[in-house]
Amino acid sequence: MKLKPIDITLAAVFAALMAVGANLTSLLVIGSVPITLQTFFSVLAGMILGSRLGAISMTVYAVIGLAGAPVFAQFSGGFGMILKPTFGFILSFILVAYITGKIVESNSSKKSYLIAALVGMVINYAAGTNWMFAAMKVWADAPEGFTYKMAWGWMLAPLPKDILLSVCAGLIAPRLNRTLSKTSRTIKKSAA
């Protein structure tokens, strides 16, 4: 795998954007629930940077968070985050970026952007919730009473806003891609 300087800087900057996206809501509030735009940004990472670079940049994001930079939601970070049951969501962004990228690369119609965004969200939830379940089982030795259904029940609350946000990502991504391909010479190459 050969990375050119532009690949390195784009992936790095997108990881930084992701850190901004995770905490954008501390700058602006939508409703009263604290929401993060992490899913939204990871979907955009796949769509704008492409599958390979998108996944790399999400990996960079996860690792700098573990190394102690306050890049996760609510400005949290540190190696201890690996113990939080929600860490699976952060790992799932890597997969989300890769798969949305792959879908958009194979077909770049407006409809496929929308589908890719929704698929990304589903992956995010599936991977995150399964990880949460496994984490409770392994770290905490959760007894039989903690069922798989309980883990999913937990995740239902933020579902509507995430559907809304993924639709937004699907709608905004083609526009962003168009604008970026006008202003930057490199993005066209790396997105293609």
Place this chain on the structure above:
Amino acid sequence: MMDNVIIGQYIPGSSTIHRMDPRAKLIAVFVYVIIVFLANNWLSYAFLGIFTIGTVLFSRVPLPFILKGLKPILWIILFTMILHLFMTKEGPVLLDFGWTAIHEGGVVQGVFIALRLLFLILLTSLLTLTTTPIDITDGIESLLAPLKRVKFPVHEFALMMSISLRFIPTLLQETEKIMKAQSARGAEFSSGPIKERVKAFVPLLVPLFISAFKRAEDLALAMEARGYRGGEGRTKLRLLKWKGIDTFALIMVGVLIIVLFLLRS
């Protein structure tokens, strides 16, 4: 709020733990996370506790910072303890409510799991409390170096981490600036119906992405102009030095493994 991105959670200090090689700390913490699961009776938990609390005291990180690291995991500890109290049905009954009962096994299991999580979070947060993200990046690059053989871009990955850390504060400032500029033009970020506020995202995101990508391109151009050719033959500003204390720390972890194996039942 983001001023501390570069140093992360790092608390400056001069203790032996602070001065250890980041590689030694990384290895020690990884091994520790695995061996915590070896403890399964009071004696082994007590020994693990002495080791963990001793290390924390040795680092001389002020207590408030340690407690701050515990906060996010606190509800999980409580939750699992309650879960075990009511759902682990082993040993004699201690309390009988009629509809449910608390068994001795549940109490013991609950305490063990709470201790396990507590020890895990204490030592893992100690890593980031005594090491800067940049040092950890250097440590990771050096530890993962063997992966270069299988064509994993270790050097590039570490470089991406450093660049990313460097850009986060810049991009946050940029975001604030754009928000102010768009508010001055009449964009509403904090009031109005949800649909309007979601729409207000577009005039925020588009300039943010354009400026971020421009920065990435400028930096890449600057790197190429200076003849950047990847990690091969590149020298370093900060060199990692493996000292006697690092070997000693790993030996201590080795002793911990042996003792835990002997004490477990």
